[in-house]
Amino acid sequence: MAQDRVEAVERALTVLEAFDSSQEHFTLADLAQATGFYKSTLLRLLGSLERHDYVQRGGDGRWRLGGTPSRLARRHAPSRQLATRIQPLLDRLTAETGETAALLEMQPGIAECRLVALPDADLRHDLRPGQCWEIGTTEDPRPPLPGGTMECRALGGDPDFPSLWLTLSGPASRLTPQRACRALERALARLHETEETAP
Numbered sequence: 001m002a003q004d005r006v007e008a009v010e011r012a013l014t015v016l017e018a019f020d021s022s023q024e025h026f027t028l029a030d031l032a033q034a035t036g037f038y039k040s041t042l043l044r045l046l047g048s049l050e051r052h053d054y055v056q057r058g059g060d061g062r063w064r065l066g067g068t069p070s071r072l073a074r075r076h077a078p079s080r081q082l083a084t085r086i087q088p089l090l091d092r093l094t095a096e097t098g099e100t101a102a103l104l105e106m107q108p109g110i111a112e113c114r115l116v117a118l119p120d121a122d123l124r125h126d127l128r129p130g131q132c133w134e135i136g137t138t139e140d141p142r143p144p145l146p147g148g149t150m151e152c153r154a155l156g157g158d159p160d161f162p163s164l165w166l167t168l169s170g171p172a173s174r175l176t177p178q179r180a181c182r183a184l185e186r187a188l189a190r191l192h193e194t195e196e197t198a199p
Helices: 007-017 028-035 039-051 068-073 077-097 177-197
Strands: 055-057 063-065 100-107 110-117 132-134 148-154 164-171
Touching (some): 077 164, 077 177
Antiparallel strands (some): 100 110, 100 164
């Protein structure tokens, strides 16, 4: 109903709708044309949206979507299904190896930890869901790990969850690449067996 409308919220949502486009970066003029708002109004709205990471402003002054919309989108059913399928696999991988097992998602220029299982050890690779870092290539989601090692395997094969990687990481003195690779291969084989036997 009309009396339930909050004008500032309506305007902020209109700004967000402008980002629903194949275009990834927008100048202030682009957004003014798309929304019909004055640039001064847009700057106030974008400032609030930026503080909550709904949008981000690049060094060139252009705007793009921030991390919050995708984080909220992952709360829908497929994400819960993902946790149901993958978290037990990570828990088992950590129990068997004593190292950090994680599921990473790659987006353009960024990798994010989606799920993680941590070993009960003082010396370990500490990862947290939602933790992000910059990456230089879509073929390698690993963060810098001084003194540590991380091996990765693309999950692949699932159109609901593209760009996902299963990883095992820990101190280089304890986790060799060969040991990590063998553990990841076993985990992926178990995952595929589970998928094949699922009703």
